[in-house]
Amino acid sequence: MPLKRFLPVIGAALIVVVIALWLTVGQGEHDAYMVAAANPYASEAGGDILKKGGSAVDAAIAVQAVLTLVEPESSGLAGGAFMLYRKPGSEKLDAYDGRETAPAGARPDMFLDEDKKPLGIIPAILSGRSVGAPGAVALLALAHKEHGKLEWASLFERAIELSERGFEVSPKLAAAIARDPALATMPVTQDYFFTRDASGNRVPVAAGTILKNPRLAQTLRTIAKEGPEGFYKGPVAQEIVDAVAHAPSMPGTLSLADLAGYEAKHRDPLCRPYRDYRVCTMPPPTSGGIATLQILGILENFDMGRIEPMSLVAVHFIAEAEKLAYADRGKFLGDPDFVHVPVDALLDATYLRKRADLIDPSLSMKVAKPGDLGDKRADGYGSNVSLAYPSTSHFAIVDADGGVVSMTTSVEAPFGSHLMAGGMILNNQLTDFSFLPEEDGKPVANAVAPGKRPMSAMDPVIVFDKQGDFFAAIGSPGGSRIIGYVTQSLIALLDWNMDMQTAVSLPRFLDRNGPLEIEQGTELEKLVPQLKQLGHEIKLQAMNSGLHGIRATAKGLDGGADPRREGKVVEGVR
Known part of the structure; x- marks a missing residue:
């Protein structure tokens, strides 16, 4: 029987095979997603967002919100960050700068002592002067406006749930608390990170302890509902400013105007x-x-x-x-x-x-x-x-469409300035000057x-x-x-x-x-x-x-x- 009689059949079969292969390859390349972050709670929160069809930027917001709670020694929404984002299928990158800024009242000599010599690093950190206007929330909001797929409010749900229900303190966090004597002397941190023993002495929370942060849950609800304005204006902003102004050592000049005027940059x-x-x-x-x-x-x-x-x-x-x-x-x-x-x-x-x-x-x-x-x-x-x-954190995310986030985020030193407001550790990034x-x-x-x-x-x-x-x-x-x-x-x-x-x-x-x-x-x-x-x-x-x-x-x-x-x-x- 002549071969040419079978060519249509062979051709149709080849088309079916090619389509099947294309679908298989496409599934592997474009439907797979991955999150690599510094804490299982955060990685899982990001993975849940990607599973729901969220973008890498959507997942980054969920990851950062959870890290604020479970890895407060390293990063948080009251800190700053830098993010690279790659659009699916593109060589083009967006670079987002959410670095903190010095307040309007900052002075060139603010970290010098009376003899015009540099302050010691610990006194400088544990002061109101070290706190800059935070940039992480503005960065995430800008990136979400341009590359988000899911509703902004939905991206905070996991962090809110964990803040209210509690999370298991990890060995890393427990060790960081135990080796930091200043935490037990600072307002808010001394009560949040410590319990009392039978004699009334403060004892650092141990690994495995279920720790709740209802104040952070309130802050997250406000940000979820009002967007970045819920952070940079209103009660949350006022609480940040008050914590800096009433720092036990060297109060800072961070103002409501400094917060309201903050802008993340392309x-x-x-x-x-x-x-x-x-x-x-x-x-x-x-x-x-x-x-x-x-x-x-x-x-x-x-x-x-x-x-x-x-x-x-x-x-x-x-x-x-x-x-x-x-x-x-x-x-x-x-x-x-x-x-x-x-x-x-x-x-x-x-x-x-x-x-x-x-x-x-x-x-x-x-x-x-x-x-x-x-x-x-x-x-x-x-x-x-x-x-x-x-003390910083980094995470990488690839979404199912091929969008990519590489983001480094920080409060600077372990536990930043050791000041807390709105359930968040405030950064000490100004000591990077x-x-x-x-x-x-x-x-x-x-x-x-x-x-x-x-x-x-x-x-x-x-x-x-x-x-x-x-x-x-x-x-x-x-x-x-x-x-x-x-x-x-x-x-x-x-x-x-x-x-x-x-x-x-x-x-x-x-x-x-x-x-x-x-x-x-x-x-x-x-x-x-x-x-x-x-x-x-x-x-x-x-x-x-x-x-x-x-x-x-x-x-x-x-x-x-x-x-x-x-x-x-x-x-x-x-």
Whole structure:
């Protein structure tokens, strides 16, 4: 029988097979969703929103609302954040700046003592002066207006329920409370985080305790009903202002006008090529994006893919590149709405090649100097002098349509300023400003000024592959160490082809242009004698990163939660 008689039948069968394959692939690529966040309650809240058809932005709002309750030592709605959002099927990113701002009454010398010397970091944190106008709510509202799918009010339901019914205190939160003596002395926190024993002494709540926060539930209901105005105006705003004005130490000047005038900002994301990828992150006022792209730009001059992962050579080259980036960070970065920040010059490939030439494969440079940019304004800055205690949170979300959120959020130090209002921990982000407004007569780019946003190290990242498709979203807490944590993980993903969980679980090392910090109790300790021979000063210590990320693979989404924290990856198919 001639073959041509069967061609119509064969053709129809092939069409059926192709359609079936297309539907199967489409199901895997576009209907799968994932959340990687720092607490199971938060991850599950985000997953529930995605299951209902919500966008990645919708899920981010639910995640942040729950983190405000269950991880108050790290982030909250009375803090600030940076978010990158990728539209489904697009290489275009929206970059949202929800960094706190200094009040109108802020002064350049507000963190100096009577002798014009910098205050100690603890007195500065535990004061009303440290609290900036919070930006997280405004950021989330702006992103939701542009990319939300579900009703705003519905996104707070889980956080309200947990606040009223109570949640189980995690070991991390319990440990943070127990090791923080100031909490027991501050108004509100002393009653919220402590119980009384038989003798009437305050005892920190233990892990496993069911903790309720009815005041936060009221605040969340107000925000859910009234939108951001329910936070920035009215009773909630008044309570925040009153807490700052009546702080036990150094009351602040944050006013109702400061809160009502706060605006989240659109920024142009910073994107640069690295190998076969395009790495995108946040621009100033955070320094995290520029520093990460500088480190990668320096290392692009070396074949990191052929260097054994986590070997002596790998650690040395990455550490030296970090020294150079941190040196530039300390001089050139600040709020671009107030000072000239030479972004393009710092990321120029020729400049970074010259910086790479300073790396000696056989000897550490000890302490790197900031580069000479040939920019009179920038080269004339003094060095930033700020002190910070790391406490932040990061989460990554991919929705069923392919929308992606990478968001880093913070109250700055553990438990922020230790002041509470509306059931929320108030941030101490203003201590991220330089305590010294000038150095040897030179103005410091990160000096305090009314309405200004302090420099940050937050570093949310989204990576695209060479086809322009989404490849990964990642970020971390850790204060100024964030930069090293994120960059090391990116090298693991992009140069060493590791999966996400392996990348975020790696032993940590970091050089912030001082001693080379090595995570104690890890395999990296074996390299210490050889690193010392290369001239590195070594500091062994705990390095509590909290990396969370999601990677796209041919088999589907691949998530990772840093084992140093209590994060959880939640996935499903809508």
